[in-house]
Amino acid sequence: AQKITQTQPGMFVQEKEAVTLDCTYDTSDPSYGLFWYKQPSSGEMIFLIYQGSYDQQNATEGRYSLNFQKARKSANLVISASQLGDSAMYFCAMRENNAGNMLTFGGGTRLMVKP
């Protein structure tokens, strides 16, 4: 079974608008961490934001916020005020802390920002 599911292969958003990228996860480990990474066309992996399973508040980092709904096992990324430079692949990932720190990625969402 997939541990991380990203159901949106591709999305468009108008410049300056907000966009939500979906991520659901599956684990029985009570201690885990959730990550979002950005991969521009140049290929490098850029860390965006982190949410721990015991964190009470949703993580925020500049224009990025993580909508963490633990009971639903979802960790959606919200990008506010989209910019042309946000066009990239976005990956959700999960680290299971009691499984030897195994860290797995979802299939990604390609975001395209329209001017």
Add this chain to the structure above:
Amino acid sequence: NAGVTQTPKFQVLKTGQSMTLQCAQDMNHNSMYWYRQDPGMGLRLIYYSASEGTTDKGEVPNGYNVSRLNKREFSLRLESAAPSQTSVYFCASTNPGANTGELFFGEGSRLTVL
């Protein structure tokens, strides 16, 4: 600041040849990982090493072996390369107990198997 260094960056192999991808990190991280990324797809975990002296299989370990040589180095070996192993390979490292425990990635190694 070198971070995570992978070599080689590009490699072309013939079916059946063997090769080793080298990875080294200078951040004193405990955990290291090898992923492969096929075109237009996500990263799939091949093997990982939670700490020096341990290695574990990930999602797609078949056809690969790894060695955690010491805390700094984690190598990935293809014993008999197949065209299905054509991919971009990423090495990554982290300290899970650190602030976020984010992964730090190498630049990737592009492997083509003919």
